[in-house]
Amino acid sequence: MGLVALATLAWGGMWALDHGSETAVLPLETVRFDGDLERLSEAELREAVSAHLQGGLLGVDVAALRRGVEALPWVDTATVRRVWPDTVRITIREQQPVARWGEVALMNAKARVFQPRTLPDGLPSLTGPPGSAARVLEQYQALRLALTPLGLEPIGLDLDERRAWTVELADGGLIRLGREDTQSRIERLIRAWPRITPAQDQRIAVIDLRYPNGFSLRWTQDED
Known part of the structure; x- marks a missing residue:
């Protein structure tokens, strides 16, 4: 059963099928x-479905079609249904990445990690041990809400093997949160921040919050 034509539209596409000697009572045409x-x-779509189109409209394995399409990295979910008299309709929801995960993967809003061939630019970079994706995403979202009103823009978050947190800021600075009491440490920074006034040519190098009753702040100067 050959796939011979694809009419590409902004919202999807349609294949017409050339059955050759297909003798099904209700052949699958589209x-x-x-x-x-x-x-x-x-x-990608052609390869995902081509092996699962035998059996005519009634005999086609819709579950196998769905699994084949959902195996594609950029597919979040797919639903498959037969449409009388000769069509199978596959509705696809693409992945919507919210962050990079490690060096070669992406993460969606449900903390599901997927690995396409190429990664888009402009996403926050999150890293952590295996199985920690949901925890890292949740922490990043909380830190973004807390730090953005201070003028501090998180663009990355790392949870290392010791379970210590490090935040990367848009201006190149780092915030070292450590392993414990991260919420109280951030609140301490928020309370103190209005009293901190950098010089015009200074940028944050490192804010170290791993102190019991305070934090350290090191500045760096713009090269120009």
């Missing part, structure tokens, strides 16, 4: 894709 498909390619 596979239709719906959804806002921006990152999925024709070749």
Whole structure:
């Protein structure tokens, strides 16, 4: 059963099928894709479904079709249904990445990690031990809410093997949170921040919050 044509639209596409000697009572003539498909390619979709189209409209394995499509890295969910008299309709929701995870993967808002061939730019960078994706994302979101009103923009968060947190800021600075009492340490920084006035050419190098009753702050000067 060959796939011979794809009409690409902004919202998806449709394949017409050439059955050749297909003798099914209700042959499958068309596979239709719906959804806002921006990152999925024709070749990927073709490969994902081509092995699961035998058996005509009634005999096609819709569960296998769904699994095949959802195995693609950029697919979050897929639903498959038969449409009388000759069509299978596959509705796809693409992944919406919210962060990079490690060096080669992305993470969506549900902390599901997926690994496409290429990674988009402009996303925060999160890292942590295996199995810690949900915890790191939750902590990053809380830190962003807490620090942004101070003019501190987190663009990265690392949870190391010792379970210590390090925040990367947009201006290149770091915030070392350590392992314990992270919430109280951030609150201490928030209370003290209005009294801190950097010189015009100074930027944060490191804020170290790993002290029992205070924190240290080291500045760096702009090169220009």
